[in-house]
Amino acid sequence: MKPPLARALVLDFGGVISKTLFETHDLTEQALGLPPCTLKWLGPFAPDTDPLWASMQRGDISERDYWLTRSREVGHMLGEDWQAMDTFVQRARGADPATVIRPEADRAIRMVDDAGFMLAILSNELDLFYGASFRHRLPILQRFVAIVDATHTGILKPDPRAYKDVLDRLGLAAEDCVFVDDQRRNIAGAAACSMRTVLFDVRNPRASYGEALRHFGLTFD
Numbered sequence: 221m222k223p224p225l226a227r228a229l230v231l232d233f234g235g236v237i238s239k240t241l242f243e244t245h246d247l248t249e250q251a252l253g254l255p256p257c258t259l260k261w262l263g264p265f266a267p268d269t270d271p272l273w274a275s276m277q278r279g280d281i282s283e284r285d286y287w288l289t290r291s292r293e294v295g296h297m298l299g300e301d302w303q304a305m306d307t308f309v310q311r312a313r314g315a316d317p318a319t320v321i322r323p324e325a326d327r328a329i330r331m332v333d334d335a336g337f338m339l340a341i342l343s344n345e346l347d348l349f350y351g352a353s354f355r356h357r358l359p360i361l362q363r364f365v366a367i368v369d370a371t372h373t374g375i376l377k378p379d380p381r382a383y384k385d386v387l388d389r390l391g392l393a394a395e396d397c398v399f400v401d402d403q404r405r406n407i408a409g410a411a412a413c414s415m416r417t418v419l420f421d422v423r424n425p426r427a428s429y430g431e432a433l434r435h436f437g438l439t440f441d
Contacts, residue, residue: 228337302393306350377406
């Protein structure tokens, strides 16, 4: 017997809805006036060549620590002292945030919403990294009934309270929700709370969204 359809899709933002900064080095270099191929760290796309990323994956440092270090490095290249991740993201991604939204994300979000299911975001650093005005310049986010951001709540995934918060705002049971994230620790936290989960592969976003859509009886053409 097939399990009942899910009722809500809960997405991480960075890496799941938006492309990672690893994927947009060329755009970053153009925006900051850096020579092509200046930025060489590639995180999950070449973990063996990025010791700092490996350290984060082991839990030696947090994801925020990783990006703060990268922000300081890039600021130093420009002769500037960057002490916050949002400086990096806002300078790198400019005035048109829609250019870094994954087309697979855009399509899946529309499909889920148009089919009458609910959408939510559960992020550790949406406003912290992207700036408070970023979400208001993305029309696609108007389709979400809840955006839970640890920038404001102070509760980071995989703390069980983060998942409970988004479930409470949706008014749904954990089993009714599909949670998608690109970090294993966050997926493990959601699974421990009895949410359905999809570990997002940034190297194959179409397959990951396809897996999530199946919980709603939906498929990409």
